[in-house]
Amino acid sequence: MGAAQLPTTEFEGMEPDDRAEAAAEATAGLPAGDMVQLLDERGVLHRHAEYSAFIDALQPDQLRRFYSDMAAVRRFDQEATALQRQGELALWVPLTGQEGAQIGVGTATEPQDYLFPTYREHGVALTRGVDLAQLLRLFRGISNGGWNPKDTNFHLYTLVLAVQTLHAVGYAMGIQRDRAADPALPPAATVAFFGDGASSEGDVHEAMVFAASYQAPTVFFCQNNHWAISVPFEVQSKIPLVNRADGYGMPGIRVDGNDVLGVYAVSQWALEHARSGEGPVLIEAFTYRLGAHTTADDPTKYRLAVEEDKWRAKDPLVRLEKFLRAQNLADDDFFAQVRADGDELAAYVRKATLAMTLPDIRSAFANVYAQAHPLVTEELEWFERYEARFAAGDSAGTTASDRTEGGAA
């Protein structure tokens, strides 16, 4: 990022360290001891009475998988950003910095759980087995969805903030009814993703009220990445987000979102809590958006490089690499292979993106309603007649696409 070299005039005269420190403290709200952290920034794994059991149960290949998944999605993120810069995507929403939160919670989910993402959950998508190239259909203007949610129980990205939290609770209410009708069904939960910005939306409040009222099996997973585009977290809340859980009558857990093992462990606990009928849980993953909100954003306008540097030192990949090496669970060959796999993924994503076929506007007509609608039918028939005129060449050689802005495709 250029941000490291470009402190803006708006911050001139302030003491960068003081401001960053103050912001971090204000947003932290709670003493550090109240935030679950299993793997610290030095790569040292700590014991926790409640959550360590989930880590103890992991095999070495599972521990390595956390790293390779985080590295894969970071490499994917870089490639998607490059594709946007090269004009192949209209927009991209980077996740760099949030890999620990996303791979942690995604890995904790079971196939029968159903996840409702925002538009930044690329890491979660990876853990659910979504073909990452398909995520780019939305950003290339090919589709408003891009994958079939029923294949992976990973819902479509939702761009209207917070609405999906209510869908998650409703889906969970359906799970409750299904299990009441058929107790042989495996316990399942939903995960409602949202961010610190969306936490101010009324739909999050209503979702938590409904979930608590019906004891719906929903895990509310808030990635507090500290910035809602340009507005810092302090504007969204005067208290730590996790404290809001009390007000709804559900357990709340704040976890170091850059500690993939910590996030995995608390997510396991929360999902088991929800699946077993104990009701919803709020997890606040305390993390940081190292990049821009989207490729259309410019963080140098509103935050200081020193703040980013401070969070860069908490990188979720770096600390897990330290741990894996110190425990002799991974060597140079492993990390070289991860890099090679990442490059292969990036090459695949690039190739798949460039090969995406343009949709036919007729499919848009076809999918407005599930059952034929006379107005849509009438307008499609008009459109076909209109297009046919150009195909028949009865308009002095002018075609519809000749006249569109930018010329023919």
Add this chain to the structure above:
Amino acid sequence: MTTLTIAKAINEGLRATLRNEPKSLLMGEDIGALGGVYRVTEGLKKEFGPERVVDTPLAEAGIIGTAIGLALRGYRPVCEIQFDGFVFPAFNQITTQLAKMHARSNGQLTTPVVIRIPYGGGIGSVEHHSESPEALFAHTAGLRIMTPSNPNDAYWMIQQAVTCPDPVIIFEPKRRYWLKGNVDLGSAPGDPFQAHVLRQGTDATIVAYGPLVPVALAAAEAAAEDGSSVEVIDLRSLSPIDFDTITTSVQKTGRLLIAHEAPTFGGLGGEIAARITERCFYALEAPALRIGGFHMPYPVARVEEHYLPDIDRVLEALDRALAY
């Protein structure tokens, strides 16, 4: 045949739905023990239990948002919004999510949520309890809109809406909840999206729906005494709109009046007038005329009679149409 009020007909339609469609459930504020503020759901919680007749927290976005989630899980929620003016907290969920889910999933997902909204004025009520926001929803692609004007349609439309794979909003004419009529419990009245010609005529066509259908029929009756033969069409469905039935009528009568309680500006009357003018230009003897509410917030109850289209307002428009 049995005689029911519109409210009771909907109640019976909901009962039949809950019996016939195991995935259906009702959601709303005060719909359980109370049976809804209009008692439309009376007795249903007792019969089907709290898991299928769900008293929700008092939050409209929450009702529709969770209904979308239930629909994604395979359920068929029927949501009650307590009053027309209180649907707006759910407007975001309805227009950005419910209406678009099928399209944005490229046809892979359906969200067959039904939303019941008592609408319209004439009950002497307080602010936000007398509105007609149907055009806001009819304007939104992906939604279907129905509105019954009689008990038979009220009984059947709710059942037809629940079996429809698309989201459906049913606007219920609240001042007609106590209107009685015959209900044929044995067979549905066919396509719910088709308009019905309720009265034949040759001089003009009045298109109305919901609460103004009885007004249109009474106006036609009065016009007949004055020697004019007026055809009356009950639109029944506001999305889609059955333009074919209106076209056939106007080709015959040459004059078109559209009556609704909603403000005429930007209302469905304008849409109907424009399309029928395109279809029937050479048959029209007069411009299509609209009878509707004024461009103002719904007025206070003590003066609402001056706002709501009544028989005289319809006859005044008819006189103007016949004068061409």
